[in-house]
Amino acid sequence: MTATDIAVRVQGVAKSFGGARILDDIHVQIAAGTVHALVGENGAGKSSLGKIIGGYYVPDEGDVTVHGTRVTRFTPRDALGHGVAMIHQELQLAPELTVLQNVFLGQESNRAGILVKGDLERFHALEATCDFGLDPQARVAGLRIAERQKVEIMRAIARDARIIIMDEPTSSLTEDEAERLHGVIRRLRGQGKTVIYVSHYLDHILATCDNVTIMRDGRVVRTAPIAGETRKSLVDSMLGQESDILWPDLPPAPGADVAPVVELRGVSTATGLRGIDLTVRPGEIVGLVGLVGSGRTEIARALFGADPITAGDYLIGGERQKPMTVTRAIAAGISLVPEDRRKQGLVLTQTTRPNISLATLGAVSRWGVIDRAAETLRVRDMIRHFGIVPGHVDGKVLRYSGGNQQKVLLSKWAVARPRLLILDEPSRGVDIGARQRIHEFIVETARQGVAVLLISSEIEEVINLSHRSCLMSEGRIFAEEPSSSLTLESALHRVFLEQNRNAMQPEVAPS
Ligand SMILES: Nc1ncnc2c1ncn2[C@@H]1O[C@H](COP(=O)(O)OP(=O)(O)OP(=O)(O)O)[C@@H](O)[C@H]1O
Ligand SMILES: [Mg+2]
Structure with a gap:
């Protein structure tokens, strides 16, 4: 390879935070016009x-060269000057602005930063490459994560980046959306651009990337052509040992005579749910299978009292709830682990200790005083159980x-021990080892008598970890099956079929 064939060359890079060395002696070469996995x-x-590489961190040691030019200043703006744009794992958009404004943020044709007609034309030209079907005038605040991700990708392309770093780009996309994104990535590669692709979805990596760099504990294990790798070879190198993916055994399903913890009867909401019938019994894991936008998250929100119910009944322990609110849900022992961890659920400015014990201070308090030692013990337990790194409270x-x-x-x-635990995409963005522990946690939780509602874009996860699956499309549950009778292919096939059938029927008859 000549210098110009190499888009990015990283030589001897090291980086520490507060004494901890998180990158050590990193050497990587990324060929121009390739898709390179990390x-x-x-x-x-x-x-x-x-x-x-994206200019957000300054290395303590070593060199980075971009298309033959040594990088001397590490800021995102300088990186962009070299043609490098990064799409973050945790998205960074201005929620109050429209899709169009976000895509062209800071590079509007009008000097005053006001969008003009030309920008809309540029947007449509971009849309021709991406085919994301985004409405340029929609406000980002109202978009789902999957759509926000698309906005970020369009923004990077709009900035004419030659090298685009995508950190977990498919983690909130469904399989078909991911496939479309991979189409976009291949088109970018066809135009000579370089994509650095970070992901835990090894199947996506095997199908889409040219080369892969495997990292472990801040070091490079190896860089190699993807053609010589398999799922197993990647996992073994990531873990530094031989591996096996196992699904834990489910506890037996409770009988139909066991009274449900929660029950929805003909529930509709302003968020698009229509006539939902759903029960979850103690010790039972019920899975929701559907494409993005089919209403899975909306069911979670309705059960949690976050969205008002406009028709139908909601029963907890056999009692009708009216009106249902988040306060009542929490009081009734309902917990929701939301899909957007950045915005909901975590207090990012705090440390691990309060984040874990916040929901359960009652359990470690006596007469309103927190028992610090008990709290620390519980938090340490969880850190060990899930293998949280860094491991201090x-x-x-x-x-x-x-x-x-x-x-x-x-x-x-996990420390809260609710009556109903709703998990929306629980294993998004976690590695194989942690995923396994999360799966065990789900099954163990059910074994202890907790009712569990499981939502995941990975259909395999739902059907292997639940007793019953509800198949969803367009805000409705159109079928309910024992999960053991489903396969990835059969479930996916039915969901697609239903979606297309709906698309061919007019939603409301014209009056
Ligand atoms: N700004 C920072 N300050 C302190 N520590 C940091 C900072 N950024 C990263 N780290 C630490 O560096 C290590 C590597 O983090 P990094 O985010 O690069 O991991 P990753 O491979 O992307 O993991 P994941 O798959 O979970 O996204 C972690 O232990 C993290 O806590
Ligand atoms: Mg990461």
Whole structure:
């Protein structure tokens, strides 16, 4: 390879935070016009290496060269000057602005920063490459995570980046959306651009990338062509040992005569749910299967009292709730682990200790005084159980890697022991080891008699970890099956079929 064939060359890079060395002697070459994967366990240093290349972190040692030019100043603006843009794991958009404004933020054709007609034309040209189907005038605050991710991707492309770093780009996308994103990535590669692709979805990596760098504990294990790798070879190198993916055994399902913890009867909401019938019994895990926008998160929110119910009944322990509110849900022992951990659920400015014990201070308090020693013990327990890194109770959550933030969030609810636990995308962004522990946690929680509602874009996860699956489309549950009778293919097929059937029927008959 000549110097110009190499988009990014990282030589001997090291980085420490507060005495902890998080990147050590990193050497990587990324060929121009390729899709280059970074893989590794949570906390291995993938995002940090991306941030150095993207100008968000300054390396303590070593050199970074971009298309033959040595980088001397590490700021995102300088990186953009070299043609490097980064799409973060935790998205960074201005929620009050529209899609169009966000895509062209800071580069509007009008000098005063006001968008003009030309910008709309540019947007449509971009849309031709991306085919994301975003409404340019929609406000970002109202968009789902998957759509926000698309806005970030369009913004990077709009900035004419030659090198785009995508940190976990598919973590909130469904399989078909991920496939479309991979189409976009291949098109970018076809135009000679370089994509650095960070992900825990090894199947996506095997299908889309040209080369892979495997990281472990802040070091590079190896960089190699993807053609010579398998799922197993990647996982073994990430973990530094032989591995096996196992699904834990479920406890037996409770009988139909067991009284449900919660029950929805013909429930509709302003958020698009229509006539939902749903029961979850103690010790039962019920899974929701559907594409993004099918209403899975909306069911979670309705059960948690976050969105008002406009028709139908909501019963907890057989008693009708009216009106249902978040306060009542919490009082009734309902917990929600939300899909957007950044915005909800975690207090990022705090340390691990209060984040885990916040929900359960009652349990470690006597007469309103927190028993610090008891609290520390519980928090330590959770840190060990989920393998949270860094492992001290007073670590700053804001500085944790994405996957470790997720583990903290789950710990919070693990100590709470609710009656109904709603998990919305519980294993998004966590590595194989932590995923396994989360799966065990879900099954163990049910074994203790907790009712569990499981939502995941990974259909395999839902059908392997639940007793019953509700298949959803367009705000409705159109089928309910024992999960053991479903396969990934059959579930996906039915969800798609239903979606297309709906698309061909007019929603409301014209009057
Ligand atoms: N600004 C920071 N201050 C202190 N520690 C940091 C900072 N940024 C990263 N770290 C630490 O560096 C280590 C590597 O984090 P990084 O985010 O790069 O991991 P990752 O491989 O992207 O993990 P994940 O898969 O969970 O996203 C972690 O232990 C993290 O806590
Ligand atoms: Mg990361």
